[in-house]
Amino acid sequence: MNGHFYFEIQADNTHRAIKFYKNVFGWKFSEAPGLPVEYWRIETGGSRGGLLKRPALPPPMECGTNAFVCSLEVENFDAMTQKIMKLGGTIALPKFAVPGQCWQGYFLDTEGNTFGIFEVDEKAK
Numbered sequence: 747m748n749g750h751f752y753f754e755i756q757a758d759n760t761h762r763a764i765k766f767y768k769n770v771f772g773w774k775f776s777e778a779p780g781l782p783v784e785y786w787r788i789e790t791g792g793s794r795g796g797l798l799k800r801p802a803l804p805p806p807m808e809c810g811t812n813a814f815v816c817s818l819e820v821e822n823f824d825a826m827t828q829k830i831m832k833l834g835g836t837i838a839l840p841k842f843a844v845p846g847q848c849w850q851g852y853f854l855d856t857e858g859n860t861f862g863i864f865e866v867d868e869k870a871k
């Protein structure tokens with residue numbers, strides 16, 4: 747395995763989700779025509795992904811996350827949290843220390859999808 751991965755984000759409103767991720771992380775989106783579902787390719791500057799119209803309703807909130815959750819490394823956890831909140835995201839699990847490794851936290855995007863961010867900090871405790 748080479749360490750690269752491809753990820754997908756499902757959205758009720760693809761344009762709202764594109765706006766959120768473009769403004770939070772600076773990702774680039776291009777529509778993929780000719781597919782049987784509305785689909786957008788994502789370029790992150792690293793791993794690649796896709797964004798598609800959610801094919802079904804998400805699971806009820808009381809059942810927890812039903813997903814493969816990705817966490818993205820950021821330079822400044824607190825500044826990124828403010829940006830996420832300003833752009834319509836919400837905190838799912840507040841910032842916490844992974845002792846000796848990083849600061850971690852989880853959020854919900856504008857479509858109710860969970861994602862994480864982390865700031866490497868060997869002094870985190």
